[in-house]
Amino acid sequence: MKTKTFYVIAIATSLLTSYIAYQAHEKQDVTNVLLSNVEALADGDYEPEIRKCYSSIHHKLGAHVIFCDTCKDKPDHTDDLFCLSSTCREKL
Amino acid sequence: MNKVCFIFCLILFVVGCSSHNEQTLQCNRVNYVREFPREVNLERTKALPLDLIGCVDMVPADSLIIFKVLEGECFWKVYSLNSNRFIADLLPQGHGNMEFMDLPYSESIIQTDSALCCEFCDGARQTLFRCNITETLKQGKQFIEPIFKYKQYEGLTSVIRLSDTLLYMRGHNAHAAYTRFLLANDKKKELSNIGNIDNVRIKEDLNTLSAVTRVNRSRMMTVEAMLRMNQINVYSLQSDSSFTICVGSKLSDVNKVDALPRQMRHEYYGNIMTYDDYFVALYYDTSTMDYILGKGKSSLQFFDWKGNPLLCIKLPIVATSFYIKDNRDLYVFSSMEAEEALYKYDCTELLKSIVVGS
Secondary structure, eight states, X not given: OHHHHHHHHHHHHHHHHHHHHHHHHHHHHHHHHHHHHHHHHHHTXXXXXXXXXXXXXXXXXXXXXXXXXXXXXXXXXXXXXXXOOXXXXXXO | OHHHHHHHHHHHHHHHHHTOOOOOOOOSEEEEEOOOSOEEEOOOOXXXXXXXXXXXXXXXXXXXXXXXXXXXXXEEEEXXXXXXXXXXXXXXXXXXXXXXXXXXXXXXXXXXXXXXXXEEEXXXXXXXXXXXXXXXXXXXXXXXXXXXXXXXXXXXXXXXXXXXXXXXXXXXXXXXXXXXXXXXXXXXXXXXSSXXXXXXXXXXXXXXXXXXXXXXXXXTEEEEEESSSSEEEEEESSSSOEEEEEESSSOOOHHHHHHXXXXXXXXXEEEEEEOSSEEEEEEEEEXXXXXXXXXXXXXXXXXXXXXXXXXXXXXXXXXXXXXXXXXXXXXXXXXXXXXXXXXXXXXXXXXXXXXXXX
């Protein structure tokens, strides 16, 4: 009986550990992709075309938003609370 | 059998806890502030008789205050604090030469023996400009000149000149993080003393990491008051000194804040100003919903340059910005009330006590 319980616990623990390791690996992959994009952007090799933007914004010191009309960064502004986000194409 | 079940549950608990992905932002040492040595409540007072309709923020400049206007013919309205009188409209809106398309940002005041100047960023031209306020007001025409083009650096939110050859810059990195660096003789120099604040990245909203940033030139110190987190990051631009101030017992979890639905957001800091002996942060600690409805509260938290709490002034209004003139008068501007207004309080005794004590 004791041996049986031991095996059950061992299998359950190894399954759980494998699952967690898989999750962590997946997260790491996503982070690596994000990081490589960020680095590529910094190097000037990568041009993001579609940006998340807001069409209704207001002044807010320290905040930052992309205004849909111009698709440009707007420092010291933020999105209105009930304004849904949209996308715009970056004008280069 | 019970023993086996207990061990199994323990393993599950330990593994479950370790898989929680908590991330905090910190400049090395964290100084937790549970209370302030002194707390003072200010009563509501009459607003100064200034026409501030449409003003969204103010930039104090010695005995002047520049009010920033979003809509109108000019972006700046200059008032004298000595006479409480309107002096001039500056920075006309438009597409022409020396006209501006967007509200300027990242303003910093520079006072020399002969002139009072305000340097500011123009987003449309991606250029740092200097306005000689003294000459502009004396001669009745704008003395504004471009001093630095930063087109090659994407997404800058702060550009502050520290000397003729040194600039401090802070900007976003592909909308996932903020990074800070110095530009010395056109050479980029990373800041190595700022803990993990350049490395933390978010998934949802860059404003999770947004902060009001000020640089104190005489101390070469930068302070960043976080908008959505209960902390102020303080770091030197010339030494290894850096620390984070957390008002409370635990730093905000960046991932949790980032994942919050928009209606559940919380406002922490709204502004910060630096002075010779201390720096002062405007603190809300209120839900975004209440803040927008003007139902929130605000207070001014004073800290010395080691990060120790000095004083907390509780304000009767939801303030937008403030100014302490000559360690004596406190000016509080609010754009969150029915009408934009500026209030003045005599805080001579209060401020004397913290300057002497610090």
